[in-house]
Amino acid sequence: MNIPLPAVLIALALVLAVGTWGLYEYLRGVEHRRILSARGAMDDTERVANSLLHRLDRHLRRTELGRAINRRITASGIQMKVATFLLLAASLAITAILLIGQWMAPVFGVAAAVGVVFLMLAFLRRKEERRREEFVAQLPELARVLSNATSAGLAMRTALDLASEELDEPARSELRRTADALKLGQPLEDALRDLGERLPSRELAVLVSTLVVSSRAGGSLVTSLRTIADTLDERKEINRQVKTITGEVVVTNYAVGFMGVGGLAMLNVIMPGSLRAMSENLVGQVILGAAAAAFAASVIIIRRLTRVDL
Known part of the structure; x- marks a missing residue:
């Protein structure tokens, strides 16, 4: 299934718009806190409370998922609304489906979308761990x-x-x-x-x-x-000292994974359409799935081996 180029461009424009929106909300939040610390800003607070994004964010915070994400965002120290985070995740997931669908079977586009969501949650977890x-x-x-x-x-x-x-x-x-x-x-x-x-x-x-x-x-x-x-x-x-010793192993593990993805991209450049033909074939799907599972298992194993509880 070849996705039209205009659809891809629209998805990219959507991601750019949501990203700009998130940056704007972050900067406005910083400015808003500065104003509140300098003087009482009742009118500005009422204006923000009545905005569409704030109402959506307030509604999401009442849900179990929204509360969980809000705890993660607060613990990570990132100044971002729950609504902005979820909109950005949805936009990136849709873009992943459209882009990967250009080169591979649609099922891998869905897998890429799920991977994007996991990466965003992993980013939050990493920020939380770094702040701790x-x-x-x-x-x-x-x-x-x-x-x-x-x-x-x-x-x-x-x-x-x-x-x-x-x-x-x-x-x-x-x-x-x-x-x-x-x-x-x-x-x-x-x-x-x-x-x-x-x-x-x-x-x-x-x-x-x-x-x-x-x-x-x-x-x-x-x-x-x-x-x-x-x-x-x-x-x-x-x-x-422990992080210095184990850092090389972690970097090497991720480098091998990126080399595998880069090798697939290079193969598709040298032989256009080969990646789609592989992903649409059952044997190719099994090979690609096994490679992805092996890489995920290696990440988990390396994290367990390099984690030292003092």
């Missing part, structure tokens, strides 16, 4: 700031507020949320546990447990925080 890693890297500094503040006689609520002002992102925004929750009357234990749920990690769990136990039973919090800071520094250095 950046926060974990700041934990030694956070422990020292809290230790210095408590040794100076400040309460833990004040110490967390002070740390949110001194540390960089992402610790600044996460600690600001915790400090704001404390100002609104949330108990210290609940606020710290919410922080641990937003950024789940073994290192943060140890720090949160120490603060919770200290708030309940007392004890030498300053000494504990300084010991935790030194231990976290050592763990950070070990993690850096």
Whole structure:
């Protein structure tokens, strides 16, 4: 099935429009937050709330899928609406179907669309993991700031507020949320546990447990925080060495996969139509499916082998 070129161009134009829309929404969100921090912007807030995209986003957030995606977007630190993310994913999936349908059987276009959706979710997961890693890297500094503040006689609520002002992102925004929750009357234990749920990690769990136990039973919090800071520094250095050692294996695995895709594209350039003929034949479909499954299995195996829990 040869898809007309105008349909492909329309799909590309649609993706470009949605991408531009998403960039516009991101920039407008940044500007909107800047305005809100400088002055009260009630009129602007009402205008945004009445926009079509905002109403769609509000409706999607009520669904189970929308809530799950919103949690992922929030955890990743990306400033994007749920509606924008889903519209962008749908546009890219349609474009994948149209483009792959030019060279291969339609079933592979559908598979490519599913792959595009998985790639976008993987992108969110990777951003979430990177943001969590950046926060974990700041934990030694956070422990020292809290230790210095408590040794100076400040309460833990004040110490967390002070740390949110001194540390960089992402610790600044996460600690600001915790400090704001404390100002609104949330108990210290609940606020710290919410922080641990937003950024789940073994290192943060140890720090949160120490603060919770200290708030309940007392004890030498300053000494504990300084010991935790030194231990976290050592763990950070070990993690850096492990990633350096395993990085070559991960890159090699992805390079082999890209070489396979590039080889198929080159074959289709040298022998036009060969890729479509292969994909429309049962034997060719089995071979292509087995190759894709082998690559996916290799990615999973490499991730499992290179993951080291310290």
